[in-house]
Amino acid sequence: MSKATAAPFPIHASDDALEDLERRLASTRWPAPADPGWTLGTDPVWLRDLVDYWRNEFDWRSQEDWLNATLPGQRAHVRGIDVHFSHRPGRDPAALPLLLLHGWPSSFVEMHRIVGPLSDPTDHGLGGGPRFDVVVGSLPGHGFSSAPSDPAFGADECADVFRDLMVDVLGYERFAIHGGDRGAFVATSLGHRHPEHVAAIHQTLPLGIPDSPPSAEERAWLEEVEAWSREEGGYSALQATRPLSLAYGLNDSPVGLAAWICEKFFAWADCDDDPLEVFTRDELLVNVMIYWLSGSIYPSARFYWAHRHAPPAAIRPVRIEVPTGICLFPKEVMRPPRSAVARKYDLRHWREPLRGGHFPALEAPHMLVEDLREFLEPFVP
Numbered sequence: 001m002s003k004a005t006a007a008p009f010p011i012h013a014s015d016d017a018l019e020d021l022e023r024r025l026a027s028t029r030w031p032a033p034a035d036p037g038w039t040l041g042t043d044p045v046w047l048r049d050l051v052d053y054w055r056n057e058f059d060w061r062s063q064e065d066w067l068n069a070t071l072p073g074q075r076a077h078v079r080g081i082d083v084h085f086s087h088r089p090g091r092d093p094a095a096l097p098l099l100l101l102h103g104w105p106s107s108f109v110e111m112h113r114i115v116g117p118l119s120d121p122t123d124h125g126l127g128g129g130p131r132f133d134v135v136v137g138s139l140p141g142h143g144f145s146s147a148p149s150d151p152a153f154g155a156d157e158c159a160d161v162f163r164d165l166m167v168d169v170l171g172y173e174r175f176a177i178h179g180g181d182r183g184a185f186v187a188t189s190l191g192h193r194h195p196e197h198v199a200a201i202h203q204t205l206p207l208g209i210p211d212s213p214p215s216a217e218e219r220a221w222l223e224e225v226e227a228w229s230r231e232e233g234g235y236s237a238l239q240a241t242r243p244l245s246l247a248y249g250l251n252d253s254p255v256g257l258a259a260w261i262c263e264k265f266f267a268w269a270d271c272d273d274d275p276l277e278v279f280t281r282d283e284l285l286v287n288v289m290i291y292w293l294s295g296s297i298y299p300s301a302r303f304y305w306a307h308r309h310a311p312p313a314a315i316r317p318v319r320i321e322v323p324t325g326i327c328l329f330p331k332e333v334m335r336p337p338r339s340a341v342a343r344k345y346d347l348r349h350w351r352e353p354l355r356g357g358h359f360p361a362l363e364a365p366h367m368l369v370e371d372l373r374e375f376l377e378p379f380v381p
Contacts, residue, residue: 004169009073009084009144011064013293018060021254021292025055028255038266038273042259046274050262051255053281063286070112071136073144078164079157083137084108084144085165088119090131095119096199096380097172098132098372099162103181103205104300105261106359107143107290109283111136113365118372130373130380135170137162139182141299143290148299154306155182155314159189167197176376180204181358182303185314191322191345192313199379200323201345202372204360205332208340209317217337225334232267232333235260239304247298257297258288268358270331278363317344325349325375327368331357349375 028051034044067073071086086108089095098118100111117124118132138145139158148157166172176199179187184203191198210218229236238246250257262284265275275284291297307315324345328335330353338350351371356364 004076004078004164006074006076006085006087006169009075010068011073011144013060013064017293022055024252024254025051028253030255038263042263042266047255047259047262050258050281050284054254054258054285058282058285060289063282063289067109067286071108071115075144076165076169078169079161081140081148081161082146083140083161083165085138086115086136087170088115088134088136090119090133091122092131094381095131095133096376097166097170097175098134098376099166099175099177100134100136100361101139101162101177101179101183101186102137102142103179103183103358104142104303105264105287105291106181107287108136108138109286109290110359110361114361114369114372117365117369121373126369126373130377132176132376133172135166135175137165139186139300141302142296143294147296151302152306152310154303154310155185155312156189156193156310158186159193162186163190163194163197173197174199176200176202176379178202178372180360185307185312188314188320188345189312191320191324192318195322198322200325200348200376201320202325202327202349202375204327204329204368205334205358206324206326206328206336206341207314207334207344208336209319209343210340211343215337215339218340221335221337221340228333235264236304239301240308241305243298243301243305247301250297251295254288254292257292258285260297261288261291265359268331268333269363270329270355270357271363279359283362319343320345322346323348323379325371327351327353327360327371327375329353329356329358329360329364333358 075082075084102110115134119134141147166175177187184205187201191201271277324347353367360368
């Protein structure tokens with residue numbers, strides 16, 4: 001059996017795809033009446049402003065050039081999946097391989113602010129300290145990684161794919177992983193299924209195992225999770241039960257897709273009620289464009305269905321015996337207490353920054369880089 005190899009994968013949308021997008025944007029049927037503010041969904045005034053920028057000022061060709069220069073892409077065929085990734089070797093033969101994994105509804109572009117400081121800290125004013133061979137992965141079924149054929153494919157199966165990418169394709173026998181959201185699920189699965197290859201796990205969305213009976217602190221956490229699910233979890237219930245019905249609309253309407261995705265960047269970020277306080281319009285639209293051009297909203301949403309029917313290691317009450325570091329930002333959507341996290345992981349490091357939310361690589365990149373360097377330094381060869 002021949003070894004899988006990686007090939008360059010420059011991002012380039014066809015002229016036809018961009019013309020079709022403009023036609024769809026121009027012919028949007030806006031809901032009426034549209035209630036103001038974010039209470040019932042994405043603010044219609046905010047969204048119309050974003051769409052106006054999308055149509056009249058946003059330049060996808062320039063963004064393609066920027067993406068191909070900042071996060072140059074490759075793809076490798078692994079376990080039936082064409083896995084998209086960007087590889088930035090560190091300027092040190094002793095650099096530690098570090099796999100960065102995004103969540104939903106994010107994409108590999110979320111990591112663009114932290115790749116340089118992690119791979120070449122000196123060039124970014126950080127002096128000495130650890131250096132990393134950075135691999136930014138696109139989860140299967142997200143962006144430019146192809147979609148799995150099995151609807152039950154979830155974080156555990158993702159872990160097998162990334163094990164093969166890191167070990168068999170890139171030749172790294174041991175590596176560290178950082179993940180947020182769904183990327184944290186995959187990191188947990190890698191630690192559970194392939195601990196011989198995982199030096200350490202760093203997460204911003206940790207899972208936990210409550211005590212039996214739970215302590216007062218853990219009871220409060222479980223009550224917060226239940227309240228969050230009632231108020232914020234409608235998207236999850238829909239994607240875990242009828243993702244295909246939702247996808248017909250989102251895959252057909254770019255404005256619908258932008259509204260569905262950007263609402264989460266509003267609700268889950270530490271953004272003072274306006275996503276543009278922490279993200280640029282270009283960052284938001286590049287992320288939306290990755291989902292639009294790849295047609296990946298359905299397979300990415302389908303992970304919720306898969307995890308409901310076949311819970312991965314992150315959700316099951318299993319212990320992960322891999323050194324783990326946690327950086328828990330104040331606006332993260334789930335904030336389990338340290339006691340519950342330590343029950344699930346070999347917890348070596350814990351930090352709670354003062355600001356930041358669910359997308360820290362964009363919201364608080366300097367803090368995230370600092371925490372990764374501090375936690376992972378003992379694992380650098």
